[in-house]
Amino acid sequence: MDIAVTKKKKLGLKERYALMTRGLGWEPTYQSVDDVFPMDTFEGIKIHDWDAWEDPFRLTMDAYWKYQAEKERKLYAILDAFAQGNGHLTLSDARYINTVKLFINGLAPLEYMSHRGFAHIGRQFRGVGPRVACMMQSLDEMRHAQTQVHAISNYNRYYDGMANFRHHHTHLPYLQVPRSFFEDAATGGPFEFIVAIGFAFEYVLTNLVFVPFISGAAYNGDMGAMTFGFSAQSDEARHMTLGLEVIKFVLEQDPDNLPIVQKWLNKWTWRGVRVLTLVAMMQDYMLPKRVMSWAEAWEIYFEENCGALFRDLARYGIEVPPCVEQVRKERDHLSHMAWCQFYQARGTSNFHAWLPSKEDMDWLSAKYPDTFDQYYRPRFEYWAKLEEEGTPFEAQTPPQQCQVCQIPTIFPVPGEPLTRAEHTCEHDGERFHFCSEWCQVIFEDEPEKYVQANLGAHELYKGNLFGDADPTAEGFDPMAAAMAFLKLTPAESGLHKDSEDARNFDLWRGLATRNDA
Amino acid sequence: MSYTLTISSTGDEVEIEEGQTILDACLRAGIWLPHACCHGMCATCKIDIEDGEIEHGDASPFALMDSERDEGKALACCATLESDVTIDAEIEEDPDAEGIPVEDYEGTVEAIERLTPTIRGIRIRLDREIAFQPGQYVNLEIGGDAALTRAFSIANDRGDGTLVELNVRIVPGGKGTTWLHENLNEGDRIRLSGPYGRFFVRKSARQPMLFIAGGSGLSSPRSMILDLLAGGEDQAITLVYGARNREELYYHESFEELAAEHPNFTYVPALSDEPEGSDWTGVRGFAHEAAKEAFDNDFRGLKAYLCGPPPMIEAAISTLMQGRLFEKDIYTEKFFSAADAQQIRSPLFRRI
8 A cells, every 4th residue: 555655844954054043133123233233344345235145055053063963073092192192202303392392382372263253244245145154164273273282282391481371472572473464454354354364364365374274283193283284174165165256246246345355465465475484494404304395385375376376356347466576576585584584583482493314304395396405404504503602592682573563574585585575664753664665665555554563572671671671770681571571581592402391301201111220 | 796876865876886985876877975184084975875885994983983884874974885785965956957877778870071170070869768858878889899988078958858969179190080980981870878977957047047168069059059949048148159260160150140030149159279361251260269259258157068178167167256156156067188187186176
C-alpha cells in the first residue's frame, strides 16, 4: 500500500537567511532615519539604495555561535596540549620567541581595536545587511584578540616582554606605528573605516601579514600560534569577502563616490604597507627557520594577487595607488633598514635584537642580490666586530618619527639608497616632518587630525614621558624615569645573546633533553 | 574513471573526473557556486551531500566542523567524488533558463558560405530537431574524432528546428578551425552535441537590451536578436557590431533591413581598421567606443550582452561600468584561447 509522504515545507536557505538578518531591521517611527544614523553621510559617500547591498556570505547568528563554539573547543584542546607538553621547548630556537612578542604587542591589540571599530560602524550604517556583517566581524575580531592573548599567555609564563602588552601597545614608541594606523582608521567616518580595514587591510594586505606569522609559527614549531592562525583564518576569508562587497557597493551606488574611494585606497595602501615594515623585518630577520623572503611574499601577494584585483577595479575607474611605485623601489631595502633601526634602538623595545649570522647574511644576499651586500652587509659586519670587541654599537638618542606613520624617518629617497628622504611642511606656524612624500600627502589632506599625533620620541624630548618623577630633583636620570614610565625593564630589551630568555631556554631545553647532573 | 554529479535543486548534471573538485567541475560547466578562498579555509562553498560518497580532501577542521561532516556537509572546493553524488547548493535560479538537456546530434553539411575573408558560414541540417536557447553553443566534432571538439555559438534563430548555422573564423595555426575551413565540404556528415552555455536573453527583466559583438562573436547576438524580433519583442534593442574593416563586416545588409523594419531595433556597425578615404560613412573605432557614443556614456537601465574576443569583452565591460551599468546586468560569452585562461583573476567579480 502506498502511503502518501507529506513533506513539511522547510524554509529555503535564502528565505531563512532573509528572515534572520534583514528581517530583524525596522523602520523607526518617532525618530527620523537621519537622526538614528547620523554618521553615514558626512564623508560625502552617497548611497541611494541600501537594499542593493548583496550579502557576501549567508550566515545567521544562531549558526555563527554554533560554528565559533566548535572552533573554540578545538583550539583550546590544542593550546592545552601544547602548554602541558611544554611546547615552548620544542621551538626551533629561542630567537623565535621574539616573533611571538612582536605579535602580542603589535598585532593582537589591533584585533581588539578592530572589534571596537566594527562594533561602532555596525551601529552606524543604516543598511541592515552591512550592519549584520559588521556585527559578526566585530565578534570575530574580539575572539581573535582573546584567543591570541590566551595562546601567547603560555609563553608569558616563561619569557620576558609580554606581560605588559597593553601598556606597551599604547606607550612604546615602536608600537605607536601599528596603533596609530588603527586609531587613524577608527577616527575616520564609517565608510573610511570599512574601506581602510575591511578592504585595504583585510583584503589587499592580509596575506602579507598572515603568511609570515602563521607559516612562520608552523615552520618554527609553534603549534599554539599556528592553530589560532588557522582558527582565525576560517573567519578571515569572510572578512575579505565583506571588504570586496563594500568596495563594489560603494562604487556602484554613485559616480561621486569614486574619487573619495580612490583617495582612501591611496592612503590606506600606503599606511598599510608602512605598518608591514614590521612584518618584513620579522620575516627576513626574526624567524630562525625561514618561510620566504619579504621580497618573495611581496611578489606573490601584492604584485600577482593585488595586481589582478587592481586590474578588475580598473573597470570602475580605480587606479593603482601612486605610492606603489615607491613600495617597489623600497622592496629590497625595507626589512634591512628596519632591523638596523631596531638593532640600534634595542634599548627602547620590548623584544631582543641580534646580528644576522654569516649563514643568515648569505641567505639575505641570495634573496636581495641588488642591495644586501652593497648596503647592509658591511654595516652588520662592522657591528659584529664591535660586539666582539666588547663595545657594541647602540644609538644614544631617540629618532625623529614621521608625523603620520610614526616610523622613524629612516627611509632613503626612492632609487637613491644612500640619501635619506626628508619631507617637511609648515602648518599653523609649526614645522612637521615625514618619512615620505605619501605620508606628507596624507597629512596635508587632514592636517587638523595629524597634528594631534603623540610621537613617543618627541614626547620624551618634551619631557612628557617622566611620569611622576621630578625632572628638577637632584641626580634626575631622564632615561631611567622614561623607562619606569614606559614600564620597560632591562630584561625585556637589549641583545638576545645576553638575555635571560636565551639563557633560560637553553637551560630548560637542556633539562628536557639531557640527563645533566 | 568519471562520476556524475547531480544538483538536486536545478537538475543539472555534471561529469566529474577523478580527483577533480566539485567546485572546479561546476564552474567549468557554467554553474556558479558561492566560493572564495578555494582551498578549504573559508567555508563559503559549503554544500549539502544528499546522496553518494565523497572525500573531504583538504577541508580545514575549522572551516568544516566534525558535526557538519556528520550532517552531510562538504566544501565544494576540496571535495572529490567516490561515487555518483547528488548535492544541494545555493544556486541562483534563473527564470529565463529553459534547462534544455544536452544531447548528441548527427547531420549533413548543407551549405558552406564565405561570409568574409576569414569567416565561413556553415549550415548543418540535423537528422532530427534540436531545442536550444538563442545564444547557446554546440560542441562540433572535428575530423570525425570524438575526442577533438570545438565550441561554436549557434548563429540562426529557432524558426527551423533542424538547422544549425555556425560562423567559424579561422584561427591561424588552429587545428579545429583550419580543418573546418580547408577540409569540410558540402554533403559531409558531421556530429555535434549541445546546447551548452548560460548566455541567453533575460526576457523576464523587461528592460531595453544592448548587444555588443566583435568579429565572429556576432553569432549569438544574431540568433538572440532574430528570435526577439520574430517573437514581437517591444523593448528597445541595440546591436553594436565591431569588425576590423568593411570586408570583415558580415550580415551588414540584413541588419540594416531589420533596423528599417523594426523601429525598436538600432544597428550600429563600427570599423576599427578601415582604410582612410574609403566610402565607409559609419563609425570608425572600436565597438566599445561606438557604444559609449551611441548611449552618451549612460548605460543605466539596460541589460547588456557581450560576445567576442576577450580584449573586446574587457574593454566593453569597463566602458559599461564607467557608464553605470554593473555586473548584475552584464552577460558575456568569451572565446577563450589557452593563453587567456592563464591570467590570474581576483574574486571581485563572479561572472564577468
